[in-house]
Amino acid sequence: MLKRRDFPMLGYGVGLRRQHYSHVLETRPSVDWFEVISENFMVAGGRALEVLEGVRASYPIAMHGVSLSIGSTDPLNRDYLRQLRDLARRFEPAWISDHLCWTGVGGRNLHDLIPLPYTDEAMRHVVARIREVQDILERPLLIENVSSYMAFADSTMTEWEFISTIADEADCGILLDLNNIFVSAFNHRFDANAYIDAVPAERVVQYHLAGHSDHGTHLLDTHDHPICDAVWALYERAARRFGAVSAMVEWDDNIPEFAELARIADRARTTFETATHTANREPLKKTGKPALPADHRA
Amino acid sequence: MSHLKKLESLLYRLITAPSGVAEGLAAERALDAGGLDDIVLGDERLSAEARVDIYANMYFYRLLDALKEDFPATLAVLGDDNFHNLVTGYLLEYPPTEPSLYYCGQHLAAYLRDHPVREGAPFAADLATVERAVVEVFHGPDAAALDPDSMRAIAPADWPALKLGIQPSAQILALDWRVSELLRAVEERRDWTPADRGSHRILVWRRDTRVLYRELDQAEADALAAVSRGATFAEICEVVAVDGGDQDPVAAMNRMLARWLADGLLVRG
Numbered sequence: 127m128l129k130r131r132d133f134p135m136l137g138y139g140v141g142l143r144r145q146h147y148s149h150v151l152e153t154r155p156s157v158d159w160f161e162v163i164s165e166n167f168m169v170a171g172g173r174a175l176e177v178l179e180g181v182r183a184s185y186p187i188a189m190h191g192v193s194l195s196i197g198s199t200d201p202l203n204r205d206y207l208r209q210l211r212d213l214a215r216r217f218e219p220a221w222i223s224d225h226l227c228w229t230g231v232g233g234r235n236l237h238d239l240i241p242l243p244y245t246d247e248a249m250r251h252v253v254a255r256i257r258e259v260q261d262i263l264e265r266p267l268l269i270e271n272v273s274s275y276m277a278f279a280d281s282t283m284t285e286w287e288f289i290s291t292i293a294d295e296a297d298c299g300i301l302l303d304l305n306n307i308f309v310s311a312f313n314h315r316f317d318a319n320a321y322i323d324a325v326p327a328e329r330v331v332q333y334h335l336a337g338h339s340d341h342g343t344h345l346l347d348t349h350d351h352p353i354c355d356a357v358w359a360l361y362e363r364a365a366r367r368f369g370a371v372s373a374m375v376e377w378d379d380n381i382p383e384f385a386e387l388a389r390i391a392d393r394a395r396t397t398f399e400t401a402t403h404t405a406n407r408e409p410l411k412k413t414g415k416p417a418l419p420a421d422h423r424a
Numbered sequence: 425m426s427h428l429k430k431l432e433s434l435l436y437r438l439i440t441a442p443s444g445v446a447e448g449l450a451a452e453r454a455l456d457a458g459g460l461d462d463i464v465l466g467d468e469r470l471s472a473e474a475r476v477d478i479y480a481n482m483y484f485y486r487l488l489d490a491l492k493e494d495f496p497a498t499l500a501v502l503g504d505d506n507f508h509n510l511v512t513g514y515l516l517e518y519p520p521t522e523p524s525l526y527y528c529g530q531h532l533a534a535y536l537r538d539h540p541v542r543e544g545a546p547f548a549a550d551l552a553t554v555e556r557a558v559v560e561v562f563h564g565p566d567a568a569a570l571d572p573d574s575m576r577a578i579a580p581a582d583w584p585a586l587k588l589g590i591q592p593s594a595q596i597l598a599l600d601w602r603v604s605e606l607l608r609a610v611e612e613r614r615d616w617t618p619a620d621r622g623s624h625r626i627l628v629w630r631r632d633t634r635v636l637y638r639e640l641d642q643a644e645a646d647a648l649a650a651v652s653r654g655a656t657f658a659e660i661c662e663v664v665a666v667d668g669g670d671q672d673p674v675a676a677m678n679r680m681l682a683r684w685l686a687d688g689l690l691v692r693g
Contacts, residue, residue: 165525166524168523169563170566170593171593172562172566172593172630172633173562173633174563175566193524195523199426199428199429199432230436230520231429231436232433233521235523236436236479237483237487237525238479238486240432240439242428245427247427251426275478275479276476276479277464278463278465279462279463279464280427314465343474344478
């Protein structure tokens with residue numbers, strides 16, 4: 127059975143974004159690790175891959191996808207999966223993650239994360255596909271809870287029951303996006319704390335921390351604002367329940383200077399230490415996988 | 425068809441409905457009497473339709489933003505409203521099929537060629553062709569460029585049969601409008617003027633990680649075409665001699681070779 131301790135504790139990282147490529151390569155800022163969007167590097171050549179080579183030489187990375195479409199009723203896209211596997215063989219990420227959702231059907235791609243109904247049918251469908259994906263990728267997958275703006279009348283279980291059952295049945299990990307929990311809890315009026323308290327602790331391998339925008343009637347997962355206090359509170363709750371979990375700051379629009387992202391990642395570290403100290407836990411012992419020297423990779 | 429597949433197909437149609445979710449729903453004759461409310465949960469804050477509409481808006485505007493980023497000069501010459509209308513039609517004709525947004529603009533230039541919006545800017549399709557090539561070259565395959573030292577190391581006797589190649593990411597485009605100056609003006613945030621008509625070829629290539637482009641004269645275009653199809657150095661020289669007219673073919677060949685090497689364009693054939 128998959129356990130968090132099978133994965134390295136990477137510490138507190140940020141998402142690698144184009145605006146910061148030069149800064150990261152030139153200054154090698156003090157941050158524990160980077161999460162990269164897999165699809166941005168599934169290209170033949172050029173600057174993106176050169177940048178990733180440079181970053182990987184100095185930092186651990188995790189690969190985070192947006193187009194796996196694990197919940198789609200289309201056949202799995204095997205070309206995509208082969209490219210993803212090849213990218214992972216080349217850059218040796220600590221893990222690969224994608225979203226518990228679907229992004230297209232009928233051979234078309236919506237380039238958006240569309241929620242699934244929380245039904246036995248959808249659960250069985252996704253479990254079978256995750257198992258197949260893990261075989262192709264030759265490694266376990268982490269699935270991330272998405273922000274959602276619609277829920278389905280046919281759902282027979284809560285979102286946390288859905289993701290927990292899938293993770294257990296498919297034997298995969300969970301990337302817990304605390305902002306997504308907060309956004310969906312507001313949009314569908316469920317208890318965010320109940321979500322944190324219910325997911326299987328040993329399967330939570332990574333957190334996302336991000337901001338959202340408030341549209342009055344609903345919250346939108348825009349990744350363009352600071353992380354709000356309520357999401358920090360969820361993070362503290364998660365820290366007390368799960369212990370040391372790799373965390374990452376996700377910011378995709380109105381992106382601030384890198385130093386600001388690094389400061390937020392550092393806040394995640396001190397928040398964890400404070401929260402777990404209160405709970406009399408052991409202080410965080412960093413066991414991050416060291417970056418491979420460049421000449422160890424093809 | 426499974427229940428899940430029916431649901432995903434319905435949501436896909438509603439999210440991509442060209443006139444919005446409401447009109448999309450009106451076309452769904454197979455829905456039960458309860459309509460969308462039987463499928464998507466609404467409440468006093470947001471109806472079921474309004475919730476699907478959030479996804480419909482995000483679908484269109486995410487792709488519009490991606491295309492604006494890939495085609496800044498085409499956007500500049502068409503203007504926001506025309507570009508918006510162009511993209512609305514484009515996404516109906518060429519809905520995204522690939523996992524990466526990188527591909528979403530791959531047919532825009534072809535679509536623009538027959539679109540009424542180009543009447544005010546007949547050079548726009550050629551402009552979009554070059555902008556798309558810039559994106560493709562940026563992400564194209566890498567290859568080590570030949571440098572002057574490696575060329576000098578080739579024995580004189582080996583030159584006639586020597587085969588060269590050009591960077592695998594490079595593209596040579598045949599255009600009817602001279603759009604490169606317009607594109608450069610937009611890139612450099614200068615005022616632009618409409619492109620003049622004129623058939624020519626343009627080379628788009630990458631030196632290290634930077635994408636460059638320049639117009640080719642007939643002799644250089646023909647010579648590069650010969651390089652690309654695997655001609656020997658002797659055959660390339662013949663092309664240059666035929667095209668060069670009164671020019672000294674040896675001097676012309678030397679000039680081209682020096683420029684291609686400086687451009688980082690040549691690779692081993």
